[in-house]
Amino acid sequence: MEISSILYSMLCMLAFVVFFLFLIHSLISKLFFTPSSPKLPLPPGSLGWPYVGETFQLYSQNPNVFFASKQKRFGSIFKTHILGCPCVMISSPEAAKFVLVTRSHLFKPTFPASKERMLGKQAIFFHQGDYHAKLRKLVLRAFMPEAIRSIVPDIESIAKDSLQSWEGRLVNTFQEMKTFTFNVALLSIFGKDEILYREDLKRCYYILEKGYNSMPINLPGTLFHKSMKARKELAQILAKIISTRRQRKQVEDHKDLLGSFMGDKEGLTDQQIADNVIGVIFAARDTTASVLTWIVKYLGENPSVLQAVTEEQEAIMRTKEEEEGDDEGNQKALSWSDTKKMPMTSRVIQETLRVASILSFTFREAVEDVEYEGQLKKLK
Numbered sequence: 455m456e457i458s459s460i461l462y463s464m465l466c467m468l469a470f471v472v473f474f475l476f477l478i479h480s481l482i483s484k485l486f487f488t489p490s491s492p493k494l495p496l497p498p499g500s501l502g503w504p505y506v507g508e509t510f511q512l513y514s515q516n517p518n519v520f521f522a523s524k525q526k527r528f529g530s531i532f533k534t535h536i537l538g539c540p541c542v543m544i545s546s547p548e549a550a551k552f553v554l555v556t557r558s559h560l561f562k563p564t565f566p567a568s569k570e571r572m573l574g575k576q577a578i579f580f581h582q583g584d585y586h587a588k589l590r591k592l593v594l595r596a597f598m599p600e601a602i603r604s605i606v607p608d609i610e611s612i613a614k615d616s617l618q619s620w621e622g623r624l625v626n627t628f629q630e631m632k633t634f635t636f637n638v639a640l641l642s643i644f645g646k647d648e649i650l651y652r653e654d655l656k657r658c659y660y661i662l663e664k665g666y667n668s669m670p671i672n673l674p675g676t677l678f679h680k681s682m683k684a685r686k687e688l689a690q691i692l693a694k695i696i697s698t699r700r701q702r703k704q705v706e707d708h709k710d711l712l713g714s715f716m717g718d719k720e721g722l723t724d725q726q727i728a729d730n731v732i733g734v735i736f737a738a739r740d741t742t743a744s745v746l747t748w749i750v751k752y753l754g755e756n757p758s759v760l761q762a763v764t765e766e767q768e769a770i771m772r773t774k775e776e777e778e779g780d781d782e783g784n785q786k787a788l789s790w791s792d793t794k795k796m797p798m799t800s801r802v803i804q805e806t807l808r809v810a811s812i813l814s815f816t817f818r819e820a821v822e823d824v825e826y827e828g829q830l831k832k833l834k
C-alpha cells in the first residue's frame with residue numbers, strides 16, 4: 455500500500471475513530487491547571503502504586519479492558535500512571551480534536567522514557583520542526599510508487615512463503631501477520647542486499663520489542679535490560695550495513711529506506727539512521743499486521759465479499775498463467791500494474807482501515823499548563 459494512502463488513513467483514523475490518548479507529563483500537577491486558576495483539580499482517577507502506577511493493570515490484560523473499566527468509572531477523561539509517567543488519558547473525539555488539532559501547539563509528541571530509550575532519541579516521533587520535516591520526507595520518498603513498484607514480486611514471494619508455512623498448521627493470525635510484515639519491512643528498508651543480516655536483525659528486534667512496554671529498570675535480568683542489550687546489538691548490525699554500503703559507494707543506487715536516509719544531502723549520522731530504521735519498523739509492523747488480521751476477520755464474516763475478492767484475485771492469477779513465463783518456465787510474478795487491477799481488494803483494505811481500531815492510543819506531552827474547556831468543573 456502506498457504510504458500516502460496509509461498516512462491519509464492515519465489522519466482519517468485520528469479524526470473519526472474514537473481513540474485513546476495519553477497526555478504524558480513529567481509533573482501531572484502542571485496539567486489541567488492554568489496560572490490564573492491554580493486550584494483547579496486534576497481529573498478523577500488513580501495514580502496507583504508509587505513508581506509502577508497502574509502499568510501492570512494496563513499491560514497484563516487486553517488494554518481495552520483497562521480503558522473500558524476506567525471510562526465506566528471515571529468518564530472519558532481520567533488520570534493514571536503508566537510506565538513511570540503520571541498522565542491524563544482522554545477518550546472522546548472532542549478532546550482528541552482539542553489536543554491534536556485546535557490546541558496542538560500546547561502539546562508535543564512524546565513516548566514513555568522506556569520506549570524513547572529503546573527506539574532512540576533521534577527517531578522521528580520525538581521531534582518537531584525542520585528535523586522532523588526532513589525525516590518525514592525521507593521516509594515518504596522510500597514508500598512512493600517509484601520506490602516500491604520494483605519490489606512487488608518480492609513481496610508476493612514473501613506472501614507465498616508465509617502461506618506455504620501455514621500449510622497443515624493451526625496458526626495465530628496476528629503473530630503470522632507480524633512475521634510477514636517484518637519480512638516486508640526488512641525488504642523495504644534494506645532491499646534484497648542485506649539478506650546476510652536478516653536472521654540477526656530479526657533475533658535482536660524480537661528481543662527488543664518484548665521490552666517496549668517494560669518499566670525502565672536497567673538491571674541485569676529485567677526485560678528492559680535484555681531489550682537494551684538487543685538494541686545495542688541491532689545498532690551495531692546497522693552500523694555494519696551502513697559502512698558496507700559506504701565502502702561500496704552504493705548509497706545512491708538504493709531506492710530503499712536505508713538508501714533514502716543515507717542519501718540525505720546534509721547527511722544523517724549513523725545514530726540518526728539507526729534510530730529511525732528501528733522507529734519505522736516499530737511504526738509499521740504491529741499496525742500493518744493488525745490491519746491484515748482485521749481484514750482476515752472481516753472477510754471471514756462476510757462470505758459474499760470474500761467471494762468477490764477471491765474472484766478478483768483468481769482472475770489476475772489466470773492472466774498471469776496465460777502470460778509467457780521466464781526461460782525456466784516459471785510463471786510471471788505479480789507486478790505493480792497488477793496491483794492496480796484490484797478495485798475490490800483495495801476497497802476492502804480502505805474499509806477495514808476506516809472501521810477497525812488499530813492504534814489504541816498514542817502519547818503527547820503538554821508543553822505548558824492546560825485547562826480543558828471548563829470540563830474541570832464537571833470533573834470535580
Ligand code: HEM
Binds near residue numbers: 467734739813816
Ligand atoms: C495501517 C497501518 C498504520 C496505521 C494505522 C498507522 C497509524 C499511525 C498513527 C495514528 C500515527 C500518528 C501517531 C501520533 O501522532 O502519535 C502514525 C505515525 C507514523 N507512522 Fe504509521 N501507521 C500505519 C502504518 C505505517 C507504516 C507501514 C509505516 C512505514 C513507513 C508508518 C510510519 C509512521 C511514521 C514514520 C510515523 C511518524 C510520523 C510523524 O511523526 O510525522 N506507519 N502512524
